[in-house]
Amino acid sequence: MFEMINNVHALRVIGVLVGGMVATACAGPISDGNVVRWVEKTVAERQPTAQDKLFDQIAWVADIRTAIQFGKEYNRPIFLYSGMGRINTGRC
């Protein structure tokens, strides 16, 4: 069993390494003549999409005390999400 797990682990490592080599092969080496176009295109492609930013469509207020103030003022219940990391930047 241990040997099988080791083999699976080894295959995963090889897979990642091969994947990395393929990725590098696809990306370059990027020549001086192509680098500006490649970087601009790649950076643009990696920006967050509209789907990634649906979270921004929610009307978030700044903090809990502000939420309670508005809750009283508008007689609305309060939705509070508390979590690890920063949900607004995806670092969570």
Place this chain on the structure above:
Amino acid sequence: MRAGPLSDGRVINILNRNFVCVYAANEDYTGPNPLVGAEERAELARIRQEGYAKKLSVGDVRAYVLTPDGHTHDSLHVAAATNGTTTLAMLQRAIAEFKPSPGQPIVPPAPQSTPPPSTADAITLHLVSRGDDRGSWGDVPAENWIVLAHAEWLAILPTGNVVPGQTWEFDREVSARILTYFYPQTENNDARIDRIQQHSLTAKVLAIKDGVVTARVDGYVRMQHVFYPGRKDAQPLGADVVGVLTFAPGKPPSLQLASTQAVHGQRPFKVAVRTMPTGR
């Protein structure tokens, strides 16, 4: 949670029309150097205490409904809350209980990942990092904002006359400040630069036209990064980087970087960095 119910149009609609919405990052409220003040910390502590008293699900990662005057009414563990139907049901129970008048959002929805304040002569870099995997950690890209003060961006530029083919290495502290965020979405976000074992960003002038220098950038970072906060099981991380730097003498530069290959442990990921336009 963000990629699930908090990106679900049904949930977004019901929240905006009936609720006041707020989120809290635990690390801002706890630890030796909390970012929020004592009164704000006390409110989150009270909400949790009230949840315990009502035998609700209480813990680090939860979705709560509070009464309009701020008392804990209902809650969901994140594992349950990520199911949009379960979250919708909790919200609908609250509407039935409190009968708010549906209307416009309390405040205009706005981008939640925004650059920090900076001085007029600083430049701000926006970094996006995303694992190649999807689902759970891989669903929403991670973002960072890196502000380089005037002295810092000067330190990535060459001194003296610039000629085609000229090469130089960026100031190593400044390049570390950028490359330290080259990691995929992980629960641990300790981005201290002492995780870095090797790194470099070097530039080579490709062209000079009308006083504007265009240089290619090549570099890499090798470091150890822990997935979960507080753990000791750091995994090796390596990223190779290509970019473009443009600048004119005395003017703030524009920098774009993209990883060509990047792996944390066994998880491939991709990073992009770009300078945000000035005059925002």
